[in-house]
Amino acid sequence: MNKITRRGLLMGSAAAAGAVVSGVVPVRAGESPSERTPVIDCHAHLHHPSRPDHLEMDQRLIEAADKLGIDRLCCSILTPKRPATVDGFRECNRALVEAIQRYPDRVLGYCYVNPGFPREAVDEIRRCVLEHGFIGVKLYNEHVCTDPIVAAVVEAAIDLRVPILHHAGHIHHPLPEQPNISDGGHLAELGRRYPEARLICAHIGGGGDWEWTIKALRHAKNVYLDTSGSVTDEGMIELAARTVGSDRLLFGCDMSMTAGVGKMRSADLATDDKRKIMGGNMLRLLAMRR
Numbered sequence: 001m002n003k004i005t006r007r008g009l010l011m012g013s014a015a016a017a018g019a020v021v022s023g024v025v026p027v028r029a030g031e032s033p034s035e036r037t038p039v040i041d042c043h044a045h046l047h048h049p050s051r052p053d054h055l056e057m058d059q060r061l062i063e064a065a066d067k068l069g070i071d072r073l074c075c076s077i078l079t080p081k082r083p084a085t086v087d088g089f090r091e092c093n094r095a096l097v098e099a100i101q102r103y104p105d106r107v108l109g110y111c112y113v114n115p116g117f118p119r120e121a122v123d124e125i126r127r128c129v130l131e132h133g134f135i136g137v138k139l140y141n142e143h144v145c146t147d148p149i150v151a152a153v154v155e156a157a158i159d160l161r162v163p164i165l166h167h168a169g170h171i172h173h174p175l176p177e178q179p180n181i182s183d184g185g186h187l188a189e190l191g192r193r194y195p196e197a198r199l200i201c202a203h204i205g206g207g208g209d210w211e212w213t214i215k216a217l218r219h220a221k222n223v224y225l226d227t228s229g230s231v232t233d234e235g236m237i238e239l240a241a242r243t244v245g246s247d248r249l250l251f252g253c254d255m256s257m258t259a260g261v262g263k264m265r266s267a268d269l270a271t272d273d274k275r276k277i278m279g280g281n282m283l284r285l286l287a288m289r290r
Contacts, residue, residue, distance in 0.1 A: 024265050024274050037275050038071040040282040041260070043165060043202055043228045043252030046075045046107070049095045058099060062106055064257045074282070075099070076110040076138035076165070083142040084114040090124060097132050108286075110138035110165055118152035125153065129160045135286055136200075137164045145182040145190045154194050161288040163198040165226070169208035170216070183208075184216035184223075191220040198222055198285055203254050205229030205236060205263065214240045221248075224285070227277065228252030230259050237267040246273035250282050 024039075046061065047054035065073055077092040077099075078084075084092075089112050096109045111128035113121035128134040137157050143150055145166055157164050169175075170183040187201045201217060204210045206229030217223050225240055227249060240249055246269065253260030264274060 024261070024278055037279045037283070039069055040251065040279040041065065041070050041073045041228075041253050042200065042250040042282050043226045043254045044073040044075045045255060046077050046096060046099050048077055048080055048092065050080060054095075058102075061255075062103055065106065068257055068261050070253075070257075070261075071279070072106060072108055074108045074110060074135060074165075076112045078112055078138075078140060082114075082140060083116060084112070084140075086114075086117050086120045089113050089121075093124060093128050093134075096134075097128075100132070109134040110136045112138040112140070113153060114142045115139060115147075115150040115153040116142055118149060121153050122156045125156050126160065129162055134162070135289070136162045139164060140167045141178045141181045144180050145186050146193075147180075150190075154190065154197055157198075158194065158196045163200055163224075163285050163288070165200040165202055167203075168201045168213070169203070169206060170212045171208045184213035184220075187223050188217050188220035191223045195222055198224070198288065200224045200226055200250060202226055203229035203252065204240060205231035205233075205256075205259075206254060207231060210236055211239065214243050218243050224248045224250050224281065226250045226252035226254075227263065228254035228256065228260055230256040232259050232263045237263055238269065241267075241269055241273060241277075246276050247281060249277045250285075251278045 047057045051057065075096065077096050079088040079092055092112050100107050100109055109128065111125050111134045113124050115121050125137055137153060166182055166187060168182045168184060168187060175181060184201055187199055191197060191199055199222060201223055204213050204225050205227060210231065217225060225244060225248060227237060251264060264278060
């Protein structure tokens, strides 16, 4: 009898995963596969060039996306240590430009900046979007998003008509390593201040109180929620769809690839709602630049 290893089981699961996504967003009757709504992972990361194996790790991500039926990955590269310096976030974005050149049909770029350097951050965003075709801005946890110093970055994103993907989480205990983490309430307030902005609250399945986060964003019409994260609690996706509507949900994995696809496959939602979440809604955000 062949011994079943954990690695073999995971590889076998991934090999069958093309059928996983095809079950989430099936081709409509009379629709050719080339006309189907693409599956877009709105929240992914490539690896920092300081890692000696970063090229190999990036290739593994693309291979996982292939096996899972994910067409495009919206990626950022983060500095290994934060808060990021100006040189640090510039290095990340230069590396992402090179990665997009390696995978031009697969990778879309978010420009990562630290808004604590407003002038340099805005210059970097403009360069990445206008010269290299980046599709959005990535903010992490250097500043709570309602801090006035973040305003320049938000206004630049509005001017360039690109969304901001913002790291977030609502934790009921101290989180000393992330003292400036934003939550859904902060993003709702930022959306109220800037109704023209398009904001994405990252990884409702990334830990913390996802039910609180979803409800905090109920009335924040210009804030989207991404489904990423390793948490696969039953009912999470359905509650989000009932509370904010399927038009404001975006499929994402944040590197938890099989979990990201699995929670969408198991969600008790109409096929058209899943089609929107898996790619249609992100296509609308990408069309803002046109």
